[in-house]
Amino acid sequence: MTQVDDKTYAELEQIAARYPEPRSGLLPMLHLVQSAHGRITPEGIEACADILGISAADVSGVATFYTMYKRRPVGDYHVGVCTNTLCAVMGGDAIFSRLKDHLDVGNDETTPDGKITLEHIECNAACDYAPVMMVNWEFMDNQTPESATQLVDDLRSGNEVRSTRGPRIVTWRQAERVLAGYPDGLVDEGPAAGPASLVGLRLARENDWKAPDSPGLETGAGAPSSTSEAEEGK
Amino acid sequence: MTDTLTPVLTDSWDTERAWTLPAYESRGGYGALRKALGMEPGAIVEAVKESGLRGRGGAGFPTGMKWSFIPQDNPKPKYLVVNADESEPGTCKDIPLMMANPHVLVEGVIISSFAIRANKAFIYIRGEVLHVIRRVQAAVAEAYAAGHLGQDIHGSGYDLDVIVHAGAGAYICGEETALLEGLEGRRGQPRLRPPFPAVAGLYASPTVINNVESIASVPSIIEHGHEWFASMGTEKSKGYGIFSLSGHVANPGQFEAPLGITLRELIDLAGGIRDGHQLKFWTPGGSSTPLLTDEHLDVPLDFEGVAGVGSMLGTRALQIFDETTCVVRATLRWTEFYKHESCGKCTPCREGTWWLVQVLSRLEQGVGSESDLDLLLDQCDNIAGRSFCALADGAAAPIQSSIKFFRDEYIAHLTHGGCPFDPAASTLFATSGALA
Numbered sequence: 001m002t003q004v005d006d007k008t009y010a011e012l013e014q015i016a017a018r019y020p021e022p023r024s025g026l027l028p029m030l031h032l033v034q035s036a037h038g039r040i041t042p043e044g045i046e047a048c049a050d051i052l053g054i055s056a057a058d059v060s061g062v063a064t065f066y067t068m069y070k071r072r073p074v075g076d077y078h079v080g081v082c083t084n085t086l087c088a089v090m091g092g093d094a095i096f097s098r099l100k101d102h103l104d105v106g107n108d109e110t111t112p113d114g115k116i117t118l119e120h121i122e123c124n125a126a127c128d129y130a131p132v133m134m135v136n137w138e139f140m141d142n143q144t145p146e147s148a149t150q151l152v153d154d155l156r157s158g159n160e161v162r163s164t165r166g167p168r169i170v171t172w173r174q175a176e177r178v179l180a181g182y183p184d185g186l187v188d189e190g191p192a193a194g195p196a197s198l199v200g201l202r203l204a205r206e207n208d209w210k211a212p213d214s215p216g217l218e219t220g221a222g223a224p225s226s227t228s229e230a231e232e233g234k
Numbered sequence: 235m236t237d238t239l240t241p242v243l244t245d246s247w248d249t250e251r252a253w254t255l256p257a258y259e260s261r262g263g264y265g266a267l268r269k270a271l272g273m274e275p276g277a278i279v280e281a282v283k284e285s286g287l288r289g290r291g292g293a294g295f296p297t298g299m300k301w302s303f304i305p306q307d308n309p310k311p312k313y314l315v316v317n318a319d320e321s322e323p324g325t326c327k328d329i330p331l332m333m334a335n336p337h338v339l340v341e342g343v344i345i346s347s348f349a350i351r352a353n354k355a356f357i358y359i360r361g362e363v364l365h366v367i368r369r370v371q372a373a374v375a376e377a378y379a380a381g382h383l384g385q386d387i388h389g390s391g392y393d394l395d396v397i398v399h400a401g402a403g404a405y406i407c408g409e410e411t412a413l414l415e416g417l418e419g420r421r422g423q424p425r426l427r428p429p430f431p432a433v434a435g436l437y438a439s440p441t442v443i444n445n446v447e448s449i450a451s452v453p454s455i456i457e458h459g460h461e462w463f464a465s466m467g468t469e470k471s472k473g474y475g476i477f478s479l480s481g482h483v484a485n486p487g488q489f490e491a492p493l494g495i496t497l498r499e500l501i502d503l504a505g506g507i508r509d510g511h512q513l514k515f516w517t518p519g520g521s522s523t524p525l526l527t528d529e530h531l532d533v534p535l536d537f538e539g540v541a542g543v544g545s546m547l548g549t550r551a552l553q554i555f556d557e558t559t560c561v562v563r564a565t566l567r568w569t570e571f572y573k574h575e576s577c578g579k580c581t582p583c584r585e586g587t588w589w590l591v592q593v594l595s596r597l598e599q600g601v602g603s604e605s606d607l608d609l610l611l612d613q614c615d616n617i618a619g620r621s622f623c624a625l626a627d628g629a630a631a632p633i634q635s636s637i638k639f640f641r642d643e644y645i646a647h648l649t650h651g652g653c654p655f656d657p658a659a660s661t662l663f664a665t666s667g668a669l670a
């Protein structure tokens with residue numbers, strides 16, 4: 001039995017209170033349950049139901065709809081390999097099958113040491129860095145089967161691992177707490193943008209390409225009726 | 235003539251600590267907010283209308299017009315909801331934007347909320363992007379501390395609260411009414427429309443839902459004027475947009491350009507198709523937009539241009555595949571995605587996507603027959619346009635378009651008794667190996 005401790009219960013109430021209608025807090029509340037318990041537990045579901053005044057079945061119905069919520073314990077590191085079309089073609093399929101062999105687990109399974117849960121994931125909005133992996137939902141860009149096995153070996157042996165354009169990797173449970181709306185102070189780690197994000201901007205700088213100059217304050221948005229004349233000059 | 239690339243939203247991405255408030259304000263950030271607070275809300279709506287800004291989340295609906303549908307005589311609170319669910323396969327612009335420049339989104343949220351007279355706004359971010367969520371959370375906190383958010387913003391008498399909300403993994407929550415369900419703490423299944431969200435959205439109150447990039451474009455329109463915005467782009471597709479190139483180009487990445495740029499120009503900017511290969515097929519705006527081929531390199535990438543060749547501009551998610559890629563494998567994988575993401579609310583999509591995967595897998599393994607292609611097209615006809623939401627139309631798009639352009643390749647799987655392609659040849663590491 002995993003009881004919901006007082007601190008967690010109070011935080012669950014706090015999340016619900018952020019919203020005009022408390023039930024809106026349910027998704028972040030379930031993230032907090034995962035942070036506290038390492039998965040969605042029956043006790044966590046009861047606590048959410050209790051706070052929101054809805055049935056446990058209602059909460060369960062929501063928890064089972066969203067793929068980030070897990071009924072089985074997740075390892076310290078959730079390792080996702082994108083196998084949607086673009087990443088798959090660029091090497092995601094090869095990476096995923098290499099990791100299954102290397103870790104000797106199947107999809108959505110956890111290594112016996114409780115360190116790594118492997119899952120193939122859908123497009124994570126980083127296609128210009130394909131093939132992409134996510135560790136606890138941090139970007140690991142431009143992977144190969146070799147870099148991927150090195151990555152999981154590092155995670156398993158406790159070496160510090162950093163996102164390729166983000167912070168040092170925290171545990172899955174710590175990450176879930178940020179998703180519940182409790183920042184962890186790592187916001188300033190990592191760059192503003194990775195190299196692929198800057199390809200167009202670099203070319204613009206080299207060629208001195210810019211958006212048109214601002215026409216100045218007097219032609220500001222306050223005077224919408226004068227459009228056509230002002231546009232002539234451009 | 236405008237320049238080839240026109241960085242506005244991306245312009246700060248290479249500056250030190252671009253995500254912080256001091257960095258944003260040192261470039262004039264929140265100047266548009268001060269200007270907007272001195273305007274009539276209705277004048278802001280007019281300016282956005284006049285600018286010609288159309289939704290950047292896929293459908294291209296005019297943003298100012300959407301705002302003007304909010305019934306101001308409705309006594310209920312009004313809400314602004316930002317759609318930061320970015321999950322359409324291939325789409326990867328909002329995530330780097332929020333990572334590098336979250337304040338332009340926050341400033342856009344404040345101006346847009348003021349324009350529609352909302353006192354509460356939500357930014358619904360997909361849960362699977364932890365660092366992006368950190369950056370947006372921090373930007374909102376900084377904006378509060380600086381008095382850009384909260385009570386009586388800069389003495390204007392206007393109050394606004396912003397809540398950053400993390401989703402939990404569901405592509406369908408990008409569909410605006412499913413997103414509202416998620417935001418109300420329910421399973422993310424789309425709602426019947428009408429009523430449209432503008433009339434009865436979040437908590438059955440008038441609600442505007444806009445994409446991240448749409449809202450982030452608003453400060454520039456207010457700052458430089460709608461004529462400035464409309465001076466970029468084409469006749470009916472005004473302004474700039476972020477074009478995302480991924481896949482088999484030498485330098486994949488983000489390119490902010492006036493709408494109407496062509497794929498030929500963009501591939502050139504991206505250093506060409508990877509060495510020794512040729513373009514085979516591409517998506518103009520994510521996997522839900524019908525595939526195009528090398529016949530379409532000179533189509534202007536604006537709403538009308540892409541529609542004119544039977545596809546959609548969508549999210550300008552240009553996924554580029556060269557001749558090493560099996561189109562049947564690509565299509566099957568997308569179809570598996572739609573099956574997985576179907577929310578199950580309506581039968582044609584829930585059952586139909588399952589059947590599509592069955593038939594396509596057989597074909598991919600080379601064990602079907604040619605009549606399966608007609609069966610597939612027939613199934614697509616029974617799913618697209620007959621389902622509850624547009625996810626199902628998206629599911630049919632890659633199948634219909636790939637059969638249209640590459641029927642022979644499907645048949646080759648049958649004659650070959652399986653896939654004739656070597657998957658290793660299309661990987662990123664295959665190229666580096668070949669060059670070494």
Ligand SMILES: Cc1cc2nc3c(=O)[nH]c(=O)nc-3n(C[C@H](O)[C@H](O)[C@H](O)COP(=O)(O)O)c2cc1C
Nearest residue numbers: 289290291317319320321408409410444445448624
């Ligand atoms: C299945 C599906 C997924 C969608 N995903 C997104 C998304 O991730 N982000 C987004 O902005 N719009 C998405 N949309 C479009 C939204 O429903 C909506 O049109 C959009 O957020 C409106 O914003 P805009 O007018 O600023 O583009 C999706 C639509 C469908 C049918």
Ligand code: SF4
Nearest residue numbers: 577578579580583623
């Ligand atoms: S079309 Fe698919 S995703 Fe949309 S409501 Fe029906 S089952 Fe759900």
